[in-house]
Amino acid sequence: MLSALPASAAASASYGRAVLRPAEAGRGLISARPCRAGQGANYRGRDLRRTVLPYSLRCADLTGAKLDQVDLTQKDMTGAILRGASLREADLTQARLDYADLRKADFTEADLGQMHADRSDAREAIFVDAEAGQAEFQHAKLNGAKFTRAVLTQATLVDAVLTGADLRNATLGQIKARKADFSHAQMHEAKLGQATLLHAKFRSADLREADFTMADVDGADFSGANVESATFTMVDDLNLDGAVGTPEGQVGRTSVPRVTRVPTTPPTAGGRVVYSRPAESKPRIGLIMVIAGAAGLGITLALWGAARRRHRREADVFLLARRAVEDDVTTLGRHIDALDLELRSGGRLPTVTAEHDWQRALDAYQAARNILSSASGTEDLAYAAQAVHDARSALHRLQAGPSTGPQ
Numbered sequence: 001m002l003s004a005l006p007a008s009a010a011a012s013a014s015y016g017r018a019v020l021r022p023a024e025a026g027r028g029l030i031s032a033r034p035c036r037a038g039q040g041a042n043y044r045g046r047d048l049r050r051t052v053l054p055y056s057l058r059c060a061d062l063t064g065a066k067l068d069q070v071d072l073t074q075k076d077m078t079g080a081i082l083r084g085a086s087l088r089e090a091d092l093t094q095a096r097l098d099y100a101d102l103r104k105a106d107f108t109e110a111d112l113g114q115m116h117a118d119r120s121d122a123r124e125a126i127f128v129d130a131e132a133g134q135a136e137f138q139h140a141k142l143n144g145a146k147f148t149r150a151v152l153t154q155a156t157l158v159d160a161v162l163t164g165a166d167l168r169n170a171t172l173g174q175i176k177a178r179k180a181d182f183s184h185a186q187m188h189e190a191k192l193g194q195a196t197l198l199h200a201k202f203r204s205a206d207l208r209e210a211d212f213t214m215a216d217v218d219g220a221d222f223s224g225a226n227v228e229s230a231t232f233t234m235v236d237d238l239n240l241d242g243a244v245g246t247p248e249g250q251v252g253r254t255s256v257p258r259v260t261r262v263p264t265t266p267p268t269a270g271g272r273v274v275y276s277r278p279a280e281s282k283p284r285i286g287l288i289m290v291i292a293g294a295a296g297l298g299i300t301l302a303l304w305g306a307a308r309r310r311h312r313r314e315a316d317v318f319l320l321a322r323r324a325v326e327d328d329v330t331t332l333g334r335h336i337d338a339l340d341l342e343l344r345s346g347g348r349l350p351t352v353t354a355e356h357d358w359q360r361a362l363d364a365y366q367a368a369r370n371i372l373s374s375a376s377g378t379e380d381l382a383y384a385a386q387a388v389h390d391a392r393s394a395l396h397r398l399q400a401g402p403s404t405g406p407q
Contacts, residue, residue: 034079034099035059093400114400133396153392174389193324194385208245213324214382233321234378248320321381322372328388329368335395336365357398364391 040059047066059079068088072095081101088108092115102122112132117140124144136156146166157177167187174194183203193213197220204224211231218237228245232238240247343358368387375381 040080113396209248211324213321214385231320233317318378318381321378322375325368325372325375325381325384325388328385329365329372332365332368332388332391336361336391339395339399351401354398354401357394357401361391361394361398364388364394 035058040057040061041054042061043065044061045064048062049066049068049070053070053072053075055075057075057077057080060077060081062080062082062085065082065085067090068086070087070090072087072090072092074094075092075096077095077097077100079099080097082097082105083101083103085105087110088106089110090107091111092107093111094114095112095116097115097117097120100117100120102117102120102125104124104126105122106126107130108126109129110127110131112127112130112135115132115135118136118138119140120137121141122137122145123141124146125142126146127150128146128148130147130150132155133151133153134155135152137160138156138158140157140160142157142160142162142165144164144166145162147170148166149169150167151171152175153171154174155172155176157175157180159179160177161181162185163181163183165182165185167182167185167190169189170187170191172190172192172195174196175192176196177200178196178198179200180197181201182205183201185202185205187202187210188206188208190207190210192215193211195212195215197212197215197217199219199221200217201221202225203221205222205226207222207225207230208228209230210227212235213231213233215232215235216237217232217235217239220239222240223242225243226245227240227243227247229248230245231248364387368384368391371380371384371387375384
């Protein structure tokens with residue numbers, strides 16, 4: 001990816017190399033079970049930073065190897081052993097590491113876009129500041145892995161285990177993480193907007209100031225999680241039974257059972273209380289009139305005041321959501337400006353498809369700005385967010401294609 005890659009990787013113009021050949025596609029690069037360890041090449045402990053590596057590194061032993069800034073684009077590393085290897089700033093775009101042993105490997109600032117690492121063992125691996133958009137970690141073991149400030153937008157973490165992982169300030173927008181286990185994970189200020197988190201586990205996780213805007217959390221378990229100042233704007237089917245702390249803003253939509261603060265134990269020294277969800281009920285108009293008539297004007301005024309407070313909360317939610325979308329649009333604009341400079345220095349785009357993707361990105365960006373400028377409700381913000389997503393998708397296709405540098 002042009003803007004996300006380290007300079008050395010971008011200069012290599014690696015996109016378009018190691019394209020799958022028909023014969024390889026027919027054989028299938030990933031078998032149900034990988035080959036036995038030891039069957040591949042032995043690079044154990046070697047410095048490979050200036051070595052030209054073959055396309056296939058299946059089951060290769062790369063334990064403790066030095067691969068910093070190495071171009072591994074689209075390499076087949078199925079079942080490879082990379083335990084304790086250093087891959088800082090390496091480019092693993094579209095590389096295949098299914099079933100690989102990645103324990104304690106260092107991927108700091110590496111480009112892992114669209115990398116396949118299903119059923120890999122990456123316990124205690126380091127992914128700090130890594131770019132892993134659309135990476136796949138289905139059924140992967142990521143216990144104790146460090147994803148601090150990592151970007152995993154649209155990554156797949158279905159049924160992955162991330163217990164005790166460090167995801168502070170990580171960007172997890174639109175991830176697919178059904179049944180993923182984030183128990184005891186550190187997720188302070190993590191961004192999970194529009195994430196699919198069906199039946200995911202967040203038991204005793206640190207979710208302070210995490211952003212779950214428009215996330216799908218049906219069946220998710222937040223018991224023991226710290227949700228202090230976490231944002232659950234426009235979230236349906238939210239259940240914070242057993243969670244601690246006070247979420248920020250309105251929790252869920254009006255159709256969602258409201259989570260109210262019910263102390264089940266005396267407040268701790270920090271003033272934290274346990275939340276539980278009461279049975280959902282709606283007051284009948286007739287009953288309200290009877291109560292108002294019996295209690296007099298004081299009750300009526302109290303109900304009116306509650307309605308006004310509810311209206312203020314809805315306005316606060318809109319402002320918070322608008323601010324989040326504005327930040328996304330601003331970030332997108334900077335990305336487009338940076339890429340535009342690279343395109344100007346490299347000449348015209350190499351293919352018609354690339355030109356179309358570039359125009360789609362510009363059109364979607366302008367649409368997002370126009371919608372945001374006149375947005376009056378959360379539905380408008382949703383359209384603006386979709387436009388931002390479309391622009392990012394077009395840019396991703398553009399950057400994942402052939403090099404846009406000089407030919």
